[in-house]
Amino acid sequence: MTSKAKLLYSKSKVYVHPTPNSKDNIPGFVGLVRPSHAEDSGILVAWVPEDDLKVNHDYDQYVKVDLDENLVLKEALVSTPPPSSFSSYGFSVPIRDIYSIYYKRPSLGWWWGSITINTRGSETLPAIFFHDSESPSTKNEQKKRNKDFDPFSNDGNLYWGGDTFLLYLEKYAKLVNPSGSNNIFLVNPTQEDLDLYSNSNNKVAAKDEEDPFVKVFNDVKWKVLSKLASVTKFSRNTAQQLFDSTPPKVKTLLNIPEVQKVNDDFGSAKVYLAKWALGIAEEAQRSKRKSVYNEGYRKFLKGELGDFELLSIDFESERRNPIGIKEWNAFFDPIGHLVLTVEEVKERIFHGGLQPEVRPQAWLFLLEIIPWVSTDKERKKILNQKRHEYNDLKKLWWDDLENKNHDEFWLDQKSRIEKDVHRTDRSVSFFAEAEVSHPDPNSRFAETGTNAHLEQMKDMLITYNEYNKNLGYIQGMSDLLSPLYVVFQDDAVAFAAFCKFMDRMERNFIRDQSGMRDQLLTIDHLVQLMLPQLYEHLAQADSTHFFFFFRMILVWFKREFAWDDVLTLWEVLWTNYYSSDFVLFVALAILDKHKDIIMTHLNQFDEILKYMNELSMTMDLKDILERAEIQFLNFRKAIDMVDRKRQDMSSSTFLASGSTDYSLTDTEGSKAAKQKLTDHELPNITRDLRNLLSKEIVIVKEVERDPDVGGG
Amino acid sequence: MSHRKKAMLKIVILGDSGVGKTSLIRQYVDNKFSTQYKATIGADFFNRELQVDDHTVKMQLWDTAGQERFQSLGVAFYRGADCCVLVYDVNNPKSFEALKAWRDEFLVQANPRDPETFPFVVVGNKVDIEDNNKRVSTKRAQAFCRANGNMPYFETSAKEAIGVEAAFEVIARNALSQAESEDYNEDFTDAINIHLDSDKSPCMC
Numbered sequence: 001m002t003s004k005a006k007l008l009y010s011k012s013k014v015y016v017h018p019t020p021n022s023k024d025n026i027p028g029f030v031g032l033v034r035p036s037h038a039e040d041s042g043i044l045v046a047w048v049p050e051d052d053l054k055v056n057h058d059y060d061q062y063v064k065v066d067l068d069e070n071l072v073l074k075e076a077l078v079s080t081p082p083p084s085s086f087s088s089y090g091f092s093v094p095i096r097d098i099y100s101i102y103y104k105r106p107s108l109g110w111w112w113g114s115i116t117i118n119t120r121g122s123e124t125l126p127a128i129f130f131h132d133s134e135s136p137s138t139k140n141e142q143k144k145r146n147k148d149f150d151p152f153s154n155d156g157n158l159y160w161g162g163d164t165f166l167l168y169l170e171k172y173a174k175l176v177n178p179s180g181s182n183n184i185f186l187v188n189p190t191q192e193d194l195d196l197y198s199n200s201n202n203k204v205a206a207k208d209e210e211d212p213f214v215k216v217f218n219d220v221k222w223k224v225l226s227k228l229a230s231v232t233k234f235s236r237n238t239a240q241q242l243f244d245s246t247p248p249k250v251k252t253l254l255n256i257p258e259v260q261k262v263n264d265d266f267g268s269a270k271v272y273l274a275k276w277a278l279g280i281a282e283e284a285q286r287s288k289r290k291s292v293y294n295e296g297y298r299k300f301l302k303g304e305l306g307d308f309e310l311l312s313i314d315f316e317s318e319r320r321n322p323i324g325i326k327e328w329n330a331f332f333d334p335i336g337h338l339v340l341t342v343e344e345v346k347e348r349i350f351h352g353g354l355q356p357e358v359r360p361q362a363w364l365f366l367l368e369i370i371p372w373v374s375t376d377k378e379r380k381k382i383l384n385q386k387r388h389e390y391n392d393l394k395k396l397w398w399d400d401l402e403n404k405n406h407d408e409f410w411l412d413q414k415s416r417i418e419k420d421v422h423r424t425d426r427s428v429s430f431f432a433e434a435e436v437s438h439p440d441p442n443s444r445f446a447e448t449g450t451n452a453h454l455e456q457m458k459d460m461l462i463t464y465n466e467y468n469k470n471l472g473y474i475q476g477m478s479d480l481l482s483p484l485y486v487v488f489q490d491d492a493v494a495f496a497a498f499c500k501f502m503d504r505m506e507r508n509f510i511r512d513q514s515g516m517r518d519q520l521l522t523i524d525h526l527v528q529l530m531l532p533q534l535y536e537h538l539a540q541a542d543s544t545h546f547f548f549f550f551r552m553i554l555v556w557f558k559r560e561f562a563w564d565d566v567l568t569l570w571e572v573l574w575t576n577y578y579s580s581d582f583v584l585f586v587a588l589a590i591l592d593k594h595k596d597i598i599m600t601h602l603n604q605f606d607e608i609l610k611y612m613n614e615l616s617m618t619m620d621l622k623d624i625l626e627r628a629e630i631q632f633l634n635f636r637k638a639i640d641m642v643d644r645k646r647q648d649m650s651s652s653t654f655l656a657s658g659s660t661d662y663s664l665t666d667t668e669g670s671k672a673a674k675q676k677l678t679d680h681e682l683p684n685i686t687r688d689l690r691n692l693l694s695k696e697i698v699i700v701k702e703v704e705r706d707p708d709v710g711g712g
Numbered sequence: 713m714s715h716r717k718k719a720m721l722k723i724v725i726l727g728d729s730g731v732g733k734t735s736l737i738r739q740y741v742d743n744k745f746s747t748q749y750k751a752t753i754g755a756d757f758f759n760r761e762l763q764v765d766d767h768t769v770k771m772q773l774w775d776t777a778g779q780e781r782f783q784s785l786g787v788a789f790y791r792g793a794d795c796c797v798l799v800y801d802v803n804n805p806k807s808f809e810a811l812k813a814w815r816d817e818f819l820v821q822a823n824p825r826d827p828e829t830f831p832f833v834v835v836g837n838k839v840d841i842e843d844n845n846k847r848v849s850t851k852r853a854q855a856f857c858r859a860n861g862n863m864p865y866f867e868t869s870a871k872e873a874i875g876v877e878a879a880f881e882v883i884a885r886n887a888l889s890q891a892e893s894e895d896y897n898e899d900f901t902d903a904i905n906i907h908l909d910s911d912k913s914p915c916m917c
Contacts, residue, residue, distance in 0.1 A: 412806070416779075419730040419751075426748045444803070444841075448747065475729060475751045475779045513784045520785075547785060551754035559753065606757065606772065606789075613756050 004077035005044075007058075008032040009168040010065040011161055013135035014047060015112070016089040016126045026089060029053065029062045030115075030128055032168055033092065035080050040172040041188070045117065046081035046092035047128050066137045089126050093119055095173045098187040106132070106160050113160045130161030137164075317629035319622045320352035322568070328358045336376030345372070350577035353568040359487045366574040367500040369493070383493060390492035394463050409707075413473050417461045418445065421454050424478040428563060430486050431457075456491045457481060463495060468502065471702040474509040477502070479558045483567055504580070507700035508554050511709075515700050519553050519584060520546045522688040526588055529683055530635055534595040543605045548612035549587050556583055565621040572625060576695040578632050584692065585635070589627035590615065636693060642682050720759075720770045721887040722792055724822070726814045727799035728807040729778025732837040735870035736799060737773050740880050745871050752777045755789050762884050769884050783817060790822035794894075795831045795887035797879075800848070802836040802867065808848045808856075815860065825894065831886035832863045835879050840869040 009032040015025045028049040035042065053059040058078040065076050081092040099120045106113040112129035119125065132138045138161040145159055166185070169175065175185040176194070186193055331340050338345065345365075354362050364370045369386065370379045397404055404410045422445055425431050434449035460481060465473040480501060485494040507515025523546045527535045538544050551559055556573065558566055573583055591598075594615070602608045691698075725733045734749045741758045757774045774789050776782075796818050800807040815832060824830040834857050836848065850867065857863040864886070866879035 416729065423748050423750055474781070475777065476753055478751075479753075509781075511781045513781060516785065545785075547754070547789075550785060554753055559750070609755070609789075610757065613754075 005033045005035040005038075005080045007061055007065050007076040007078045008034055008043065008172075009165070010062045011130070011135065011165060012063065012066045012137060013131045014161070015129045015131055016047070016049075017129055018089060018126075025129075027131075027134075028090065028128075029066070030165060031062060031065075031078075031081070032172070033078065033081055038094075041096035042094050043172050044081060044092040044094055045098065045169070046090075047126075048081050048090050048092075049088045052088060052090055066135075067140075091125050093117065093125065095169075095187060097121065098173075099193075100187060101166075101169075101175075101185045103162060103166070103183050103185060105162070106130075113162045115162055115165065132161045135161055137161075317626040317633075318351075319626060320348070322353045322355045323348060323358055323362070324355045325357045328354075328362065336374070336379065338372055342372045346575040346577050350572055350575045354571055356487075356567075359567065359571070360489070363484075363487060363497060363571065363574075364493070366571055367497045369496050369500060386496040387492040390463070390495045393467055393495075394459060397462060397466050409472075413465050414462060415444075416475070417458055417465065417473050417478070418443065420475060420478045421457045421461065422448070422450075424457070425482045425486075425563070428482070428486060431482070453485070457485060460485070460491055460495045460498065464498065464502070467499065468506075468702075470705045471502075471506060471509060472705070476509065476555045479555045480505060483558075483563075483570065487567065503699055504697040505556075506702060507698060510700060510702045516550065516554065518688070519581075520549060522581070522692065523549060523584055523587055525686050525689050526584060526635070526692070527591060529638060529685075529689065530588060530631060531592060531595060534591060534599060537599045538608070541603050541605055541608060543608050547605075548609045551613075552587060552590075553583065557586065560616045560619060561621055562617060569621060569625070576697065578629070578636075578695075579692050580695050580697040581692050582628065582632065585628040585632045586624060588631045589624045590619065592627055592631060593624065635689075638683075639685055639690065639693065642685055646682060720772050721794045721884065721891055722772050722774065723795045723797060723883060723887055724774045724776065724790060724793045724818065725797045725799060726776060726818060727778060728801070728804070728810050728814075731778065731799045731801040731804065731807045732870045733778065733799050734775050736835065736837060736868065736876060737775050739870040739873055739876050741773065743873070745873070753782070757789075760880075762881065764881070764884055764888060769888055771880075771884055771887070783821070790818060793818075793822050793824070794890045795833065795883055796822070797833050797835055797883055798863075799835045799837055801838045802848050802853075803838055803841050803843045803846050805846060805848050808836070808853065811856070812860070828861070829890075829893075831890050832861070833879065833883045833886060834863050834865045836865070836867045837870055839867045839874060840872045 011030050013027055014030045015027050017025050026049050028047050030045075030047050033044045033046050035044065048058075048062075050059065053062055056079050061076045061078050081090065083093065084091050097119050098117055100118045102116040102118065104114045104116075112131055114127045114129045116127040117125040130138070132142070141164070142159060166175065169187075174188050176189050177185055178194075331338060331345055333339050349362065349366070364379070364383075365372055370382050374382075430453045431451070433451050434454075436449060436451050436455075438446040438448075438450050439455070440446065457478065461473050461478060464477070481494065481498050484497045484501065485491065488494045488497060507518070509515070524544055527538070527544075527546075535544070538546075556566075557569055561569060569586070573586075576582070579585065590612075594611070598608060598611065602611055725737060727733055729751060734752055735745060737758050738744050738746075738749065741760045752775055755774060755776050757772050760771050760773065762769050762771060774793075776789070796815075798811045798814050800811055802808075811834065818832075819827045819830070822830075834853065836850075836853055853867075854865055857865040864882050866875050866882070868875035868879055870876060
């Protein structure tokens with residue numbers, strides 16, 4: 001038998017959270033273990049995964065000690081826990097090597113209290129989380145305290161699992177709680193440690209005047225973050241390579257209140273570290289390349305205290321169930337007045353979409369055919385009116401066929417429409433059959449036949465061609481109309497809906513293609529800001545024209561997702577919940593999802609185009625929408641931070657020294673432009689980007705059509 | 713450098729919407745036909761290998777949107793083409809009359825080194841349809857091709873797989889000789905090109 005050690009204290013259901021996903025959490029015990037003949041300073045603070053304990057049969061001992069509240073157990077012998085484990089996150093460290101313990105109580109929004117051990121070797125061990133609701137000993141203690149009407153621990157806070165850990169540790173080590181902080185405990189601190197602490201306090205007070213300190217602090221802060229990142233699967237080696245600044249003394253750092261605040265903010269977001277670390281990796285990688293724009297962005301990220309907000313991806317997005325007819329009906333009172341706010345309904349649709357039976361009603365609102373604030377009666381009236389309008393419009397050309405049949409443009413357009421309708425969504429049951437013989441025996445489709453729905457589609461598109469004369473029918477419109485027709489199953493209503501939809505889609509189709517160009521350019525700016533490393537790769541692959549998004553943007557992903565998903569996507573986009581151009585964030589989300597593959601394997605435009613085209617019908621809409629939302633929230637935050645930073649700069653005389661003149665292009669900056677700024681170091685928030693925050697749809701109308709110009 | 717063979721021949725297929733560009737390519741690449749290929753939006757390409765004399769040629773066939781306005785963003789895939797195929801529907805005179813405009817548009821956008829000798833091939837598709845009233849006659853088509861730089865002319869049916877292989881073999885040969893002449897030219901202009909390339913950097917502003 002190997003030499004046994006004595007287990008002095010144990011607490012069950014203490015977890016390491018290696019990834020953001022709770023199913024990856026590893027349960028274990030935290031314990032104090034005295035190896036044979038060791039003095040107090042040699043006592044090991046250990047965290048051992050349950051699985052490891054089961055292997056070496058120590059499990060029962062740990063359970064017993066945990067439940068042994070009166071310390072009747074004199075001898076509980078276990079194997080000495082190893083300093084670290086290759087197979088798990090397990091660790092042990094002698095008290096003499098512990099510099100400090102960071103101690104985070106459970107709080108609202110963060111249910112598990114945690115402790116993090118910092119060693120004298122400047123190492124941060126994985127944070128361990130006390131899952132109080134699962135630990136029998138903690139539950140017993142809480143019950144007992146509740147019975148005594150004293151749910152609080154000695155320090156006045158609610159009792160939690162970590163309390164007893166400190167209580168026991170204190171038996172063997174001197175714990176100093178530095179003034180001004182109740183989250184950090186220095187373990188057996190030397191006088192030097194204590195001095196350092198108070199000195200650094202003074203320094204912090206003076207930080208506004210001391211630029212060098214801010215620099216050191218920032219370096220240190222990043223160091224800490226890289227350490228924290230090592231908690232995750234993101235390997236420490238990689239993290240350290242990324243931060244090639246000389247490693248400062250972490251112990252100095254941990255005493256700084258600012259850093260504690262960082263830890264505070266950060267503790268609650270630890271689960272996101274993996275994502276977060278990847279974000280840093282990108283930044284660091286990118287910063288090695290020389291580019292004025294990106295260099296500035298990197299500086300901005302590294303140089304600001306607030307950069308945490310930007311990088312910590314503490315946004316969540318979760319899709320909800322689609323709205324069913326019951327839920328939808330409950331949105332209205334008996335006479336049809338909306339009882340929720342429009343914003344609430346839109347939020348719900350944005351996050352969940354609609355069930356099929358709700359669509360014929362809800363889409364009328366989303367497409368603003370009927371106002372949200374109206375009664376059933378008023379809506380019926382509007383729909384009747386729409387039916388008349390459609391019939392009148394249709395009659396205009398129907399009664400004029402004699403003339404029309406000599407109009408070359410008209411004939412051209414008509415045949416274009418016919419060709420396209422016969423190849424639009426034919427797999428959808430509505431359009432699949434061709435059992436009716438064609439009304440025009442001379443039509444090129446006379447042989448193949450048609451059906452009533454195909455004929456309705458043609459009529460609607462021909463009517464639109466007349467209704468919006470300057471634009472006319474353009475390829476792609478049949479793709480936009482068919483879902484509307486299938487959902488409403490009413491040509492007049494579908495036509496009204498199509499006209500509304502086309503209001504915002506017109507810019508995609510105008511002759512000079514400026515609307516598409518603008519959107520692809522906005523994607524360019526968006527990718528520069530949000531996925532800078534990918535952007536560089538795309539630039540090297542001559543692909544920053546983003547042409548591979550052309551089809552996706554032109555018909556709103558109609559060709560990329562299955563029918564049902566298209567319906568969901570469109571109703572989400574119609575809400576304009578975050579942005580009337582949320583469609584561009586969907587594009588961004590797709591790039592984000594595939595960026596690793598693109599950067600690793602695809603080096604030329606044709607390869608990238610092929611890859612993107614072949615994503616068609618393979619993408620998971622739910623996942624893409626969640627990513628798109630997170631991208632948007634991060635984007636909004638980035639803009640906010642740049643604005644705030646720019647404001648700080650313009651109001652600070654200190655920072656202005658050594659800067660150059662810089663004219664801002666956007667409106668917010670115009671009054672600051674006269675001052676000397678250093679904001680050439682900030683990412684440029686173009687007008688295109690800023691417009692993405694707007695919920696107002698962008699309407700661009702086609703110019704008047706030259707009679708000599710055909711429908712091409 | 714002088715004996716470098718281009719790995720991939722790039723061929724751009726142009727023509728009015730609905731003349732059967734996608735169908736021709738799919739018939740040639742997959743031996744498939746469908747009346748329900750959706751209108752092409754944006755661009756896509758398909759690869760096929762072909763034995764030309766004693767070597768294997770890889771072809772990248774670029775399928776494009778037929779509606780004119782969608783061409784203005786097409787520069788990205790016109791560049792570096794080795795051959796351009798102009799397709800029309802033999803039953804649709806308008807699509808035939810548009811060929812010249814397509815040709816000019818291509819030359820402007822692709823900006824080949826020598827527009828005079830750049831190879832075009834004309835394909836009249838849908839010969840399976842019997843419509844003698846409207847039909848563009850073979851004579852008329854041949855005369856047009858002769859008058860416009862002796863472009864080779866083929867009549868095909870993507871639906872019945874008539875003439876498709878023969879057309880693409882000539883397309884491949886023309887593309888191959890075009891690529892070889894480009895290679896030859898590059899030997900003299902490399903020094904300049906390298907210099908220009910190194911100056912090219914993505915605009916970040």
